[in-house]
Amino acid sequence: MSAMTDEEQKEQFKSFAKSYVLPIVAGILIALCAFFGWEWYQKRHTVNAANLTVQYQNLLNQSEAAAEDENAYKKIMADGNKIVADSPNTVQALQAQLLMAKLAFDKKDYATANKILSAAQNVKIEDEGLIAIAKLHLAYTQIAQNQLDTALKTLDGIKVDAFTPSVSEAKGDIYAAQNKTEDAKKAYQQAWDVLVKRQQPRELLQIKLANLGVLVEDPKIETPVLTPTQQMPASSPSES
Template identity: 35%
Template sequence: MAYDLEEQEQLDNLKALWKKYGNLATWGLIIILAGYAGWTAWTARQAGQTLHASQLYEEMQKFVVAKDNAKVQAVADDLKSKFSGTSYAHMAALVAAKSAFDANDLKLAKTQLQWVADNSKLEEYKALAKIRLAGIALDEKAYDDGLKHLAGTFPAQFDADVLDAKGDIYVAQNKIEDARTAYKAALEKMSEKSPGRQALQMKLDVIGGATDTKVVSK
């Protein structure tokens, strides 16, 4: 497919939006869930493994604040090996993936996310992991892998995020019609009060909300 200079500039603007808003959206969900997990540590009042796991998780949060990625990974791996049956192990892996991503260690981030996708009993955590794996695949230009992560069934509350992520990959592949369809479907699924709605609308505006397109074949 061939693009004129104006269209290429629009695509460049869209990619800038991905960097500014795309990662923030799904990583933000991880931060929210991290806070929720910390809160449940005090309210659940469960004994044994869960209590010990919650203490390790709280310790890991200190290393997150200090941006000590090595210690974050060490505690996360400890939780995964000793307390894999608790939600703290899976939440720790998600947070460790964010820490590794911030440290530009995409390989380690993918390893942590894939563990959650393969092992978590909570569909919400699995969904977050798969969406983030798709985001990293987009960064690495592994578009087919990204779409594979987004295939299958997700909890309904993640439908908009999945469609949004698919749209990003389609734009990177220059499949503008597919991207437009995905973004529009994501907007329909997204709540009017959703904080990500404005960024999604901006993406759609950049590639043109109308069904017509200036894209022409070579």
């Protein structure tokens, strides 16, 4: 085979560049664009989350005044609704809805609280605990409006184990309001049994049980207090 001329070698290199080098470079550029694009998105997402947190904190700071000042109440409702409208599927939006619903509930404006919490059920976030809190608050708002059967259905939608005692207690409240004494006793007892296992006393629940003629003992709470035999011996003079 004869050696290639300089011109032939140049043409071969050009052919190689077209077939291999350019696609490789293009792939690298695409990868870099994707990386820096992701970095930009992450930074933007972090900044947005921080801004939303500040906005929600401002709502909290206004909430005490809103309880007594009608103008402050209207402002906090407007600011809260803006957070929800601008960033609907965020933790801060759901927190804002919970705060607004509480303020409305405290004013005995149950219809407004119900409307806010019903809308909160559509928020798409991965925080199951926060969603469960929203459902629990909605159930109690429905109880306040005497929507007892609807409240039971709302409570059935709470599947987070951590809320089992609260759900059972709320169901007991509903059954008590419906004069279903045995069902109320059973629901309260279920709540109490879980709390005893968790060593979490709940005095109000104990009172509810007592009002239905059910006496329960206080849960045994382990304390870090040392017994005399476990206490460290006093240091001797030679050790001081």
